Amino acid sequence: xxxxxxxxxxxxxxxxxxxxxxxxxxxxxxxxxxxxxxxxxxxxxxxxxxxxxxxxxxxxxxxxxxxxxxxxxxxxxxxxxxxxxxxxxxxxxxxxxxxxxxxxxxxxxxxxxxxxxxxxxxxxxxxxxxxxxxxxxxxxxxxxxxxxxxxxxxxxx
Amino acid sequence: xxxxxxxxxxxxxxxxxxxxxxxxxxxxxxxxxxxxxxxxxxxxxxxxxxxxxxxxxxxxxxxxxxxxxxxxxxxxxxxxxxxxxxxxxxxxxxxxxxxxxxxxxxxxxxxxxxxxxxxxxxxxxxxxxxxxxxxxxxxxxxxxxxxxxxxxxxxxxxxxxxxxxxxxxxxxxxxxxxxxxxxxxxxxxxxxxxxxxxxxxxxxxxxxxxxxxxxxxxxxxxxxxxxxxxxxxxxxxxxxxxxxxxxxxxxxxxxxxxxxxxxxxxxxxxxxxxxxxxxxxxxxxxxxxxxxxxxxxxxxxxxxxxxxxxxxxxxxxxxxxxxxxxxxxxxxxxxxxxxxxxxxxxxxxxxxxxxxxxxxxxxxxxxxxxxxxxxxxxxxxxxxxxxxxxxxxxxxxxxxxxxxxxxxxxxxxxxxxxxxxxxxxxxxxxxxxxxxxxxxxxxxxxxxxxxxxxxxxxxxxxxxxxxxxxxxxxxxxxxxxxxxxxxxxxxxxxxxxxxxxxxxxxxxxxxxxxxxxxxxxxxxxxxxxxxxxxxxxxxxxxxxxxxxxxxxxxxxxxxxxxxxxxxxxxxxxxxxxxxxxxxxxxxxxxxxxxxxxxxxxxxxxxxxxxxxxxxxxxxxxxxxxxxxxxxxxxxxxxxxxxxxxxxxxxxxxxxxxxxxxxxxxxxxxxxxxxxxxxxxxxxxxxxxxxxxxxxxxxxxxxxxxxxxxxxxxxxxxxxxxxxxxxxxxxxxxxxxxxxxxxxxxxxxxxxxxxxxxxxxxxxxxxxxxxxxxxxxxxxxxxxxxxxxxxxxxxxxxxxxx
Numbered sequence: 012x013x014x015x016x017x018x019x020x021x022x023x024x025x026x027x028x029x030x031x032x033x034x035x036x037x038x039x040x041x042x043x044x045x046x047x048x049x050x051x052x053x054x055x056x057x058x059x060x061x062x063x064x065x066x067x068x069x070x071x072x073x074x075x076x077x078x079x080x081x082x083x084x085x086x087x088x089x090x091x092x093x094x095x096x097x098x099x100x101x102x103x104x105x106x107x108x109x110x111x112x113x114x115x116x117x118x119x120x121x122x123x124x125x126x127x128x129x130x131x132x133x134x135x136x137x138x139x140x141x142x143x144x145x146x147x148x149x150x151x152x153x154x155x156x157x158x159x160x161x162x163x164x165x166x167x168x
Numbered sequence: 169x170x171x172x173x174x175x176x177x178x179x180x181x182x183x184x185x186x187x188x189x190x191x192x193x194x195x196x197x198x199x200x201x202x203x204x205x206x207x208x209x210x211x212x213x214x215x216x217x218x219x220x221x222x223x224x225x226x227x228x229x230x231x232x233x234x235x236x237x238x239x240x241x242x243x244x245x246x247x248x249x250x251x252x253x254x255x256x257x258x259x260x261x262x263x264x265x266x267x268x269x270x271x272x273x274x275x276x277x278x279x280x281x282x283x284x285x286x287x288x289x290x291x292x293x294x295x296x297x298x299x300x301x302x303x304x305x306x307x308x309x310x311x312x313x314x315x316x317x318x319x320x321x322x323x324x325x326x327x328x329x330x331x332x333x334x335x336x337x338x339x340x341x342x343x344x345x346x347x348x349x350x351x352x353x354x355x356x357x358x359x360x361x362x363x364x365x366x367x368x369x370x371x372x373x374x375x376x377x378x379x380x381x382x383x384x385x386x387x388x389x390x391x392x393x394x395x396x397x398x399x400x401x402x403x404x405x406x407x408x409x410x411x412x413x414x415x416x417x418x419x420x421x422x423x424x425x426x427x428x429x430x431x432x433x434x435x436x437x438x439x440x441x442x443x444x445x446x447x448x449x450x451x452x453x454x455x456x457x458x459x460x461x462x463x464x465x466x467x468x469x470x471x472x473x474x475x476x477x478x479x480x481x482x483x484x485x486x487x488x489x490x491x492x493x494x495x496x497x498x499x500x501x502x503x504x505x506x507x508x509x510x511x512x513x514x515x516x517x518x519x520x521x522x523x524x525x526x527x528x529x530x531x532x533x534x535x536x537x538x539x540x541x542x543x544x545x546x547x548x549x550x551x552x553x554x555x556x557x558x559x560x561x562x563x564x565x566x567x568x569x570x571x572x573x574x575x576x577x578x579x580x581x582x583x584x585x586x587x588x589x590x591x592x593x594x595x596x597x598x599x600x601x602x603x604x605x606x607x608x609x610x611x612x613x614x615x616x617x618x619x620x621x622x623x624x625x626x627x628x629x630x631x632x633x634x635x636x637x638x639x640x641x642x643x644x645x646x647x648x649x650x651x652x653x654x655x656x657x658x659x660x661x662x663x664x665x666x667x668x669x670x671x672x673x674x675x676x677x678x679x680x681x682x683x684x685x686x687x688x689x690x691x692x693x694x695x696x697x698x699x700x701x702x703x704x705x706x707x708x709x710x711x712x713x714x715x716x717x718x719x720x721x722x723x724x725x726x727x728x729x730x731x732x733x734x735x736x737x738x739x740x741x742x743x744x745x746x747x748x749x750x751x752x753x754x755x756x757x758x759x760x761x762x763x764x765x766x767x768x769x770x771x772x773x774x775x776x777x778x779x780x781x782x783x784x785x786x787x788x789x790x791x792x793x794x795x796x797x798x799x800x801x802x803x804x805x806x807x808x809x810x811x812x813x814x815x816x817x818x819x820x821x822x823x824x825x826x827x828x829x830x831x832x833x834x835x836x837x838x839x840x841x842x843x844x845x846x847x848x849x850x851x852x853x854x855x856x857x858x859x860x861x862x863x864x865x866x867x868x869x870x871x872x873x874x875x876x877x878x879x880x881x882x883x884x885x886x887x888x889x890x891x892x893x894x895x896x897x898x899x900x901x902x903x904x905x906x907x908x909x910x911x912x913x914x915x916x917x918x919x920x921x922x923x924x925x926x927x928x929x930x931x932x933x934x935x936x937x938x939x940x941x942x943x944x945x946x947x948x949x950x951x952x953x954x955x956x957x958x959x960x961x962x963x964x965x966x967x968x969x
Contacts, residue, residue, distance in 0.1 A: 047787070047789075049678055049781075049788065049789035049790075049791070050677070050678060051772065051775070051778070051791065052726070052727035052728065052729075052777065052791075053726075053727065053728070053772075053775070053776075053777055054772065054775060054776075055771065057771075057774075058771060061768075061781060061789045061790070062789070063783050063787050065790050067785060068766045068768070068781045068783065068789060068906060069768070069769065070768070070770075070771050070772060072771070088781070094193065096770050098769050098770060099655065100769065101772075132628070150716035157771070
């Protein structure tokens with residue numbers, strides 16, 4: 012099963028609802044545990060809000076919504092900040108997990124039980140002792156976010 | 169092989185030049201000769217600066233070439249490096265031509281030729297060649313030195329040197345000159361975009377060649393477009409390559425002394441901060457006054473100084489125009505001279521970037537269409553040489569740039585016809601527009617054949633793109649033209665975009681910033697109550713303000729927030745957009761501040777309501793409201809074309825224009841009376857009140873096969889009771905608004921009076937008339953219909969007529 016991940020990879024893991032997800036750790040710029048989020052009226056679906064990242068304004072994306080997962084609705088979500096398209100973007104998740112080192116030989120393709128559109132967003136799956144870790148192709152998810160969710164707006168009148 | 173695609177002096181890292189290829193070189197076929205002297209700008213100060221820059225950049229370029237030449241000896245066929253050297257040489261050659269340095273130009277030219285034999289064939293760089301080329305660089309250095317010392321190219325004879333270069337050029341390859349007149353369209357350099365694509369593996373060399381051949385044969389598309397159209401590469405690859413080109417140009421030149429003072433100020437800032445920290449940790453909060461004041465003044469100084477580093481004189485963009493003017497004039501067979509005044513006017517760098525393309529386009533238009541040929545001009549009694557004048561100045565917090573010519577002016581009739589042909593207006597509509605309004609039609613999208621919003625300097629573009637690009641930086645552009653006299657474009661742009669004064673307001677849980685430039689007034693609103701109900705005109709909330717009816721936007725509603733509690737006082741911000749005023753209802757006004765504008769992320773760029781965001785003193789994020797976007801989204805303001813229509817209507821009922829003032833007098837409920845101008849009334853109808861139906865929360869009647877919205881004049885003007893008493897009839901004065909019929913309803917029709925005595929307001933408008941010994945208010949029907957526009961013209965739907 013080589014080829015799904017380039018080499019021995021480290022993934023930063025997190026939880027959204029009951030799902031256990033991971034992204035390439037090199038993509039992650041930082042993790043914020045508490046951030047004041049400013050809501051954006053009439054924003055496209057999937058836009059969680061704006062946060063102040065040391066003087067820069069970063070957009071927070073509801074990554075769960077993009078992937079069709081429901082968040083646990085915890086009051087204090089965690090922000091996983093990555094660089095995408097030359098700017099900082101934060102992914103809103105429920106809990107942050109450990110950084111795991113994965114053996115690329117043991118990475119499986121995404122489970123066929125998921126439908127095609129979801130599988131296209133994943134880079135692979137990794138069986139852990141009592142959990143299935145889904146490795147997300149985060150760049151792809153962000154690039155096609157507006158297609159995934161349609162461009163309908165929040166908070167219509 | 170002609171290396172035709174280099175913009176002049178493109179090595180200057182902080183300038184992007186959109187000019188045609190150096191057509192000048194075509195005239196210098198022999199490579200020598202003083203023919204280029206005429207192209208000098210007659211401003212010796214500008215010349216010195218240009219030469220100084222040229223020297224600096226050429227030397228930098230030479231250093232680079234030498235480095236490359238050495239590398240090339242080890243990798244003799246590295247096209248990448250060869251192209252790099254080519255690029256530098258070509259730039260050098262072009263500038264030499266412009267500055268009138270024939271010796272230097274011919275040396276550079278010959279060196280180019282040597283390189284091209286390597287590049288275009290399988291021949292490799294031999295040591296001999298490398299020697300000669302390096303010697304060439306030395307020769308060039310000598311000439312540059314001489315130029316620096318004495319302003320001339322020096323006495324050394326380069327003839328022998330050139331012969332040596334020629335000898336080294338392989339005999340099998342015929343010498344190629346840039347004899348072809350390249351198409352003016354695309355600014356991309358062959359040696360750059362093509363190379364970038366090939367080196368990125370996004371395109372084949374052969375495809376590039378073929379695309380270039382097409383360009384040469386007259387295809388006006390850009391290299392990138394041709395490749396994408398033919399499926400030879402992806403648009404993303406082209407964009408990436410262009411991005412790489414551009415990223416080389418994102419640096420800036422700053423005066424070292426300015427940087428020194430910046431460093432000093434930052435030092436002071438650090439000291440001040442330390443002071444404050446110490447006071448705080450000592451628990452001495454009361455002593456913070458002094459350091460805080462100090463902090464304030466240092467920050468202001470620092471801010472000003474940094475802003476200054478971003479300011480560049482507009483001459484930087486202009487300096488490239490004389491060349492463009494010369495080339496274009498030649499090409500169009502006209503004789504045009506350019507005059508530039510106010511080149512030292514300083515403008516923020518980002519704005520300068522955004523101005524380049526629009527200015528270039530305007531100049532192209534002017535020379536291409538505006539200015540007549542020599543003989544034509546003489547026949548008209550004008551000087552055979554046309555004049556293009558550029559003026560820049562600071563006017564009231566903005567920079568004003570005038571681009572004017574003394575050419576033929578715009579052909580209004582031709583614009584009329586074209587606009588109808590292109591479907592922008594109908595024949596009837598265009599007949600009713602004034603000449604000035606017709607001229608503004610050239611800004612309408614679709615007016616010119618090929619307009620593409622993102623590619624201003626690529627395919628032929630229309631003035632609509634020019635205007636959008638100017639409005640994008642917060643500016644505006646206007647035209648005045650006179651038949652046979654010439655045209656003037658007036659561009660007004662803000663000084664800087666980065667820091668703006670704004671009003672911080674609250675609405676719901678968040679705070680928002682409203683740019684002060686759009687803010688006219690703040691009004692405190694009394695809580696809505698029985699005695700003070702929200703006024704509505706035709707279902708749309710309005711506010712009576714200084715005698716006008718303002719359409720209102722409630723920010724809470726717009727944002728989808730629940731309404732405020734009954735009895736809560738709110739504030740009204742009177743905003744202006746495109747000349748129209750409207751009111752924005754907000755919860756609380758907090759403060760005014762100078763805020764730093766931060767762009768929104770890519771995912772929010774398309775958002776209509778917000779133009780950016782800022783971070784407030786307490787670290788929270790405030791979105792900056794895009795006043796234009798808000799007005800358009802809530803439909804309180806129309807686009808300028810429709811506006812000009814109604815301006816016309818308004819003008820046609822201007823009291824100054826009509827000599828005859830005929831009024832129709834109507835009775836409102838409970839005995840009150842009002843007057844309307846008869847000239848605005850299309851028809852007068854008596855309709856049963858029972859025929860009123862509800863459609864989209866408006867009162868309408870079925871009328872003449874269509875639906876007629878009804879505005880109840882009593883409540884709308886606040887002067888009388890409602891006319892809509894059931895079981896009775898109402899008098900409806902049918903007016904036309906934006907091409908649709910609207911009915912203004914009163915209780916009864918009373919009289920028609922010609923030329924009564926009138927009472928005027930201080931600004932001359934007629935307020936009321938004395939009819940039958942009674943003062944009767946004159947109602948501006950147009951204003952009433954304007955105020956109820958959001959209801960009359962529902963967003964997204966056409967008005968049902």
